[in-house]
Amino acid sequence: MSEFLTLLGNTLWRTIWDVMPIIFTLFFFQYVILKQPIAHISQVIKGLCFVILGLALFLVGLKEAIFPLGDTMAKQLTNPAFLYADGIIGNYLWSDYVWVYLFGFSIGFATTFAEPALIAVALKAQHISAGSIQAFGLRVAVALGVATGVAIGCFRIVTGGPLWVFIMVAYIIVIIQTFFASKTIIPLAYDSGGVTTSTVTVPLLAALGLGLASTIPGRSPMIDGFGLIAFASVFPIISVLFYAQISTWLEYRQKGQAHKE
């Protein structure tokens, strides 16, 4: 218990310094440049205390729960005793780790589909497109994008391919799709890459990637461990642009049929 309190105390102290720059910026511009007092100052001070305490608690929790959890899942899913009947790992194939890809896919899909920021973006898209893009369909598209991204990211960790090649190919696909996409969907598609990686998902993915890279033979956490977040940010752009393309195409075909009749 006392160990926990020391950890919390230390984190709390460091958190104060982490929050200082933004507090300083806001107060400086408010009082020195704009020369206006802040309304509801007591509420603001209460809020700042919440921010500092909340951030410290959150960081302690990450260290105690989310990091070990990602690590444990990575270790258990790559444990030779779980993978092979005889429990001995020889020359492995990428397909031996199919549960890893499935886990990455599930985590990516579940966390993204429930993301509140995404729900808001999806509703906006439905509105802008006058209904040709459905909010639900878009959410599924983004979630499938993140899920596929994380799964392919896990595949890269297992096989040890160079990260930049994967990401470069993904961006080339995005650029090609951008040429053919309608102007209104482009900002939303690009946005979907950013909104999906929430504060809880990011550390979990990092721990998962580092855990995988440190247990799979021949991989190094330093070189292969990071990168899942990069995958999770690029792939939803592809899937949203793809979804928009299909929706437009379906609508076009429907109109064509209606015309014939």
Add this chain to the structure above:
Amino acid sequence: MTLMQAQFLTFFKPLLGALRDLAPIVLVIVVFQLFVLHQPVPNLPAMLTGFVCVLFGLTLFIQGLELALFPIGEKLAYSFAKKGSLFWLLLFAFLLGFGTTIAEPALIAIAGKAADIAAQAHLIGTSEVDKSSYANGLRLSVALSVGLAIFLGVLRILRGWSLPIMIITGYLMVQLLTPFAPKEIIGIAYDSGGVTTSTITVPLVTALGIGLASSIAGRNPVLDGFGLIAFASLMPMLFVMIYGMIVLP
């Protein structure tokens, strides 16, 4: 509604939000544990305490942001976008990007993790001081790059430069720099793009972008507000790779 009820509600809403963030993760992990792995989870009590910390930490943090930082930040962003001088506007843009990124929880967590891994690989010293200076260096690089990204993004909105051309140039620069960066930094550099666009940065920066775009005739708020975030996820890749070229052997 009584004051008690109101206070209960203002705490309850972010708590529900935090629960919604955690629930899918817990669900997937429980399913895998029960049906696939059949292995015991080590240190379950510590993990559960940690989960409670994450839950209440996130709740307090979000509520604090909504009480203090968001209202002030959004109002400032709007008023500087509408009438401030160019110098103060650009300085504000830079400091807003820098300050929000330094306080970004996901970045603090990832930088710490990166330092642990680098120490294990003996790329940096293994003492706490070495690790925290490496982690702080990473965070400073990312924060400076986000500051510069918002600065450039605001200039772009004012001058009306083309977004796709700037973004594509940026990615070309990332690709050009990658072969020269130490291979140990590339993963964290590419990840840092996605890490920054998170809890604090996005709402404040979007407010600045939308405020600016709506105060200049003929600009689309949706398009231009977005442009700032796109820069903020591009620049960190460059800066972190440069940081790696400087500190790593």
